[in-house]
Amino acid sequence: MWMPDRDEGPPIYQQIADHIAQQISNGEFPPGSLLPSERKLADRFDVNRSTIVLAYSELRSLGIIISRPGSGTRVNPIHWSSEHHINWGQFVENGHFSPTPAFIRRINEALRHDQNLIDFASGELSQQLSASDELTLIMNYSSHTQHLGYDNPQGFEPLREAVAQLLQEHQQIHTTSSSLLITSGSQQSLYLITHFLLSPGDAVAIEEPSYYYSLPMFHSAGLRVYKLPAGPNGLNPDEVRRLYKKHRIKMLFINPFFQNPTGSCLSQEHRTALLNLAGELGLPIVEDDPYSLTSFDSNVPRSLKSIDTVGSVLYISSLSKIAAAGLRIGWLAAPSSVIDRLAEARQQMDFGHSIVTEAVASQFIASTYFLPHIQRLRIQLQYKRDMLIEALNKELHGLISFDVPSGGIHLWCKIIPSFQEHKLLEEAIRQGVVYVPGSVYGSDPSYVRFTFARPASEQIATGISKFAAALRTVIS
Numbered sequence: 001m002w003m004p005d006r007d008e009g010p011p012i013y014q015q016i017a018d019h020i021a022q023q024i025s026n027g028e029f030p031p032g033s034l035l036p037s038e039r040k041l042a043d044r045f046d047v048n049r050s051t052i053v054l055a056y057s058e059l060r061s062l063g064i065i066i067s068r069p070g071s072g073t074r075v076n077p078i079h080w081s082s083e084h085h086i087n088w089g090q091f092v093e094n095g096h097f098s099p100t101p102a103f104i105r106r107i108n109e110a111l112r113h114d115q116n117l118i119d120f121a122s123g124e125l126s127q128q129l130s131a132s133d134e135l136t137l138i139m140n141y142s143s144h145t146q147h148l149g150y151d152n153p154q155g156f157e158p159l160r161e162a163v164a165q166l167l168q169e170h171q172q173i174h175t176t177s178s179s180l181l182i183t184s185g186s187q188q189s190l191y192l193i194t195h196f197l198l199s200p201g202d203a204v205a206i207e208e209p210s211y212y213y214s215l216p217m218f219h220s221a222g223l224r225v226y227k228l229p230a231g232p233n234g235l236n237p238d239e240v241r242r243l244y245k246k247h248r249i250k251m252l253f254i255n256p257f258f259q260n261p262t263g264s265c266l267s268q269e270h271r272t273a274l275l276n277l278a279g280e281l282g283l284p285i286v287e288d289d290p291y292s293l294t295s296f297d298s299n300v301p302r303s304l305k306s307i308d309t310v311g312s313v314l315y316i317s318s319l320s321k322i323a324a325a326g327l328r329i330g331w332l333a334a335p336s337s338v339i340d341r342l343a344e345a346r347q348q349m350d351f352g353h354s355i356v357t358e359a360v361a362s363q364f365i366a367s368t369y370f371l372p373h374i375q376r377l378r379i380q381l382q383y384k385r386d387m388l389i390e391a392l393n394k395e396l397h398g399l400i401s402f403d404v405p406s407g408g409i410h411l412w413c414k415i416i417p418s419f420q421e422h423k424l425l426e427e428a429i430r431q432g433v434v435y436v437p438g439s440v441y442g443s444d445p446s447y448v449r450f451t452f453a454r455p456a457s458e459q460i461a462t463g464i465s466k467f468a469a470a471l472r473t474v475i476s
């Protein structure tokens, strides 16, 4: 995030005036739009209000902005409405795009602004849990002599082979490299499916609550989204049948292992019933599974894909939650007609993934580092989950309730007294901790999600005590 340079360059008010003028000409503040108040900008740039008064008066003298008593400071509509000026602010609003929820933008901004915030919000592994050491070793020693040209958009063949082997050995999913597409994380698999296998106006069913980055994507694809409540055993197949009859849903999206955000696991009985239903109705199921390899328990249900005998399931997963999200390596296992179509879409979109990261990922998955890393990850995640539970019981006894997840990286927590979501988040940020408010997932706003994988172990107790202080402030 831009900040004025206190050590060098023009006076601070001038730097701020230049920055705002630049934002106006980039279209971040369209002609006629209201600019932030002086107090807000002073907080944002960590300066005295008088510095902003000077910056605004500089911009006023240039005719870039105008101020009227009672109606605040606005971008001058006359100065910026010359026929050569494109109003990019308005331009982008016309695109078919559903923005990220405001709470998420606020959390991301807070994390960028304050590096010391204890982070229970980001859905990823901490540096210590990730496979960064193993990946660095592979990167240092790999002698990649292949031609670095455009590759098959379906993905680097050795990586597809390594993934097929991984699926066979650890998830009992029988597939071959030709039935796999390498993607830029599970997110891209979801994007490809929603944008290229479905059409605007199609009805789809998702769980409620559901992973938040998927919600705007469904809306941006123009889909009609119907939500099915996900209880402690995942969603109920009878509810799927009812929804299918009512809205002719074209596809069902589920996250059956340690669901994001609830941490719930779909029961084996519901898995079998869902597959039978999918076969009977001809309803495709997207099984979004980034978490099953993190299971703390050896008694984990089978994936739907592994027991699907009629080919109803499109299975997606990635290295994000088990190795490193920044590698952006994911995969989709599906019938070859689907893979061929989506590989062609990939060709139109970006010509496929980078062969360099694909080569690193293939060596990592096939290496002797992989299994010990996963075993270590499970132990450490379980340890962090237990630390979180201990801290919650100590600090918030009687004020919260939750189910204990037996894998994954999230804990979904109900707050018993009533509170205002935005007040709690702002107070928590003030105290030095972030989490994700429940309404972001389309849920009842009395819930919050804590990701125990992201903060360092030694931050967990402090983070929860800060959260408890924030909660006590907003409910008192």
Ligand SMILES: Cc1ncc(COP(=O)(O)O)c(C=O)c1O
Residues within 6 Å of the ligand: 123, 184, 185, 186, 187, 188, 211, 255, 260, 288, 290, 317, 318, 319, 320, 321, 325, 330
């Ligand atoms: C259920 C679920 N699906 C998909 C994703 C996307 O992950 P990635 O694209 O990093 O694989 C996430 C990330 O949080 C998730 O929780």
